Amino acid sequence: METSQQKILIVEDEQSIQKLLDFTLKQANYDTVLASDGEQAVELVLDEKPDLIILDLMLPKIDGMEVCKMLRMQDIETPIIMLTAKGEEADKIIGLEMGADDYMTKPFSPREVAARVKAVLRRTGERVKQTKEEILESGQLVVYPERFEVYLNKNQLEFTPKEFELLVYFMQHKNRVLTRDQLLQAVWNYDFAGDTRIVDVHVSHLREKIEENTRKPRYIKTMRGVGYKFGEQN
Missing domain, CATH: 3.40.50.2300 (Response regulator)
Known part of the structure; x- marks a missing residue:
């Protein structure tokens, strides 16, 4: 466009x-x-x-x-x-x-x-x-990037565009520790001059929507002092 x-x-x-x-x-x-x-x-x-x-x-x-x-x-x-x-x-x-x-x-x-x-x-x-449909899965969480659709336990969830982009990036980098600065650069695509609170706010939103227990998250784990790691936790 x-x-x-x-x-x-x-x-x-x-x-x-x-x-x-x-x-x-x-x-x-x-x-x-x-x-x-x-x-x-x-x-x-x-x-x-x-x-x-x-x-x-x-x-x-x-x-x-x-x-x-x-x-x-x-x-x-x-x-x-x-x-x-x-x-x-x-x-x-x-x-x-x-x-x-x-x-x-x-x-x-x-x-x-x-x-x-x-x-x-x-x-x-x-x-x-996007022309080729990609399906991202982790546990009961399924994401269709092309269709802008997310399902948890077969129930469709609603996300803002930025929340969706962050979730897709997490799922494309499963089991990798991602720093807040990496997430800023990848998802927001410009320098926020170290203002990583925007990442924390959006991670909090994601957890509210995909985690049964936000205190003991199954999908998005906080790596203290570093950032986050996405991956289904036992």
């Missing part, structure tokens, strides 16, 4: 930032759609079906956190990059828990915006382009 065919929904009420994002993404040959409040954002997601959403946290009418939650509850899996103000660490984590795939902290550079959007869309495109 060419970048000229890809559409980005920019949801930002501060006009100067909205204009910067719009200019930057148009320069990178993306189509853009603009929204200035959360209510308008939800309507445009349904009408325009964007390939990616850049979503500000603080918005009129419906805030960004609630927009993210509403979209995920409707099984809309469009990747979301959330914008947060400097120092809002708790909001970043909550945003990820609500289903955001990534976040950027204001102020940010146009180069950072373009790089992150490109990375997210590349991963999405690679998943769509």
